[in-house]
Amino acid sequence: MALTIRDVAKAAGVSTATVSNVLNKTGKVGRRTHHNVLSAVKKLGYFPNAHARHLASRDSRTLGIIVSDIVNPFFPEVVKGFETRARQLGYDAILSDTNYDPRRTQEAAERMMEHNVRGVAIMTSEISLRLIHELARRRIAVTFLDLAPARGHVSKLRIDYFSGMKQIVEYLHKMGHRRIAFVAGRAKLKSNVARLESYEKCMRDLDLEPGPVITGDLRFEGGLAAGEAIAKLSPRPTAVMAVNDLTAVGVLKGLLKAGLRVPQDISVTGFDNTRLAEYSNPSITTVDVHRDMLGQMAADALHELSAASKPHGREYQIPAELILGDSSGPAPAE
């Protein structure tokens, strides 16, 4: 089999405890011995077995992250932020993808328990309350996105959708837009509902009548259809806010197809600041929700929770930032 700590101990002429102490930098070992052990490690090419280490120390020093779909452009940056921060804090990170499937979500949670993670960041919405309790019962730190309130071992991450929407609406208002349509996503998803409601509230706050609201599908096709529909409306809106960038790209294409000019005839905005927004033609005005920061904060939150003797879940807010693109401009003269 592979090399063990005993091989190193033998090679360095010391006990396994000493090797372990060197490897873990406990400072209980003299300079000479320390050096000897280290060179034996190097010479043999030894790497400690993570499983044995975790088992013996009864601490996995592992954080988990569960996402719906790593292919969804929302998640890679979150994962990267999480993983990077976790490593900085000295944790190993494991990732599970649920593919929007509740059964796979269950499996993902089980995997986290089997790996004895200290904490898990749940970035999906398809999580059941039963699972949450299951994790809580095991005193595993948890962070959620928007779902439940924070308490005990559970911290909450809140993306400030409202602020993001507000920034868009106020920006469009300042540019002279008064008829601002909204292309929504499926009603089920919390984040989409939040976006729609924020839009409506912000409109009212500016004494504007919300609507028309068209329901898309969060995908390109839905946006395309919505764009074509909007082009035919009378009176036509002077701006269209889409629930996300992908929808916005669809809307944009639909409007262009109908012969409208963007942004001269009509402005379009997205949400999420994905690469799509940046590389679209014209680039899309959107809102950055700092996905990398979201991942980082999740790792920080889990670290805090799992390190505390009496953990007290907090709420973390992730700020949103307006990103101006070429798809929006002053409202056309009537």
Add this chain to the structure above:
Amino acid sequence: MALTIRDVAKAAGVSTATVSNVLNKTGKVGRRTHHNVLSAVKKLGYFPNAHARHLASRDSRTLGIIVSDIVNPFFPEVVKGFETRARQLGYDAILSDTNYDPRRTQEAAERMMEHNVRGVAIMTSEISLRLIHELARRRIAVTFLDLAPARGHVSKLRIDYFSGMKQIVEYLHKMGHRRIAFVAGRAKLKSNVARLESYEKCMRDLDLEPGPVITGDLRFEGGLAAGEAIAKLSPRPTAVMAVNDLTAVGVLKGLLKAGLRVPQDISVTGFDNTRLAEYSNPSITTVDVHRDMLGQMAADALHELSAASKPHGREYQIPAELILGDSSGPAPAE
């Protein structure tokens, strides 16, 4: 602490060995006992400790995948394909992101060794030969992308860049294009060199003079600059092949900015079939290299290697497929 197999054994009134046999479905346990154990497991909410299991069985049943950058749109689908297939085959999968950093690549490889993986799929180019040997010495199965030849514990995955490029060149040729420019990436990366060389060879095979070749940076900005430069050339190429989709989007924007119409005045093609290509305006003609299949095949290859008694590395070929978009069309009349 958490529940152990002993708790379950006690609750079911059997030995830990029996519980283990039930959990591992060895078929050595009677129906009644089997059932009793299972209900005890369910009642207590027990999940076996993965670390202990791996340690005791001296088999991690884990596959690893190392990528350069999960945020790079090339990788998420690869990772997903890998992870999905690995799970189907009964493996746990772990992911490491090197961020293009050789030091982090080293750390990633070490992590794989510490986790005692059966095999690791290396999807980055920043891997050193030392590391490869290190892994081979430990009898860890390995797959590479294009780098070394297959042998022993090492299988090779080959993306058929040549076929992809050939399909584009022949398609453009059939559409009447004769002056076809190429926007390359940095010379260092193997995959980019392969694309450029394939382009040149395919051109010559059709009795066309390759060039001009403009060097971009694999990013949007490089494409943009290249597009603007190409617009000014005389005689102007009637088609531009870009080394990847991102570059193609940049080229597209550069050409449009210079007042050219795509595809009426000039055709543009990309490579990789990312979402960018699909959602670009106009959508980009590109080549799909089946990234999910790449991930799957990597998992399959590792499974095969690690299961074999006398492993013999193979070469796997991932096919490329032309995807027609709206950015290409017949060559303009002279």
Add this chain to the structure above:
DNA sequence: CCAAACAACTTAACCGCTTAACCTAGTGAA
């Protein structure tokens, strides 16, 4: 009818590490 074979367990020795408890010089204070 008895020994061999089998089904269905239990016992206990690890797997590769960590860590509490113990040991042994050597040092400094009284």
Add this chain to the structure above:
DNA sequence: TTCACTAGGTTAAGCGGTTAAGTTGTTTGG
């Protein structure tokens, strides 16, 4: 000189599983 520390180790008992070997009670072939 004596004694309490301390520095720098060693010993050995786990961590939570797996699994080879051993132990039963029950069949079954000759």
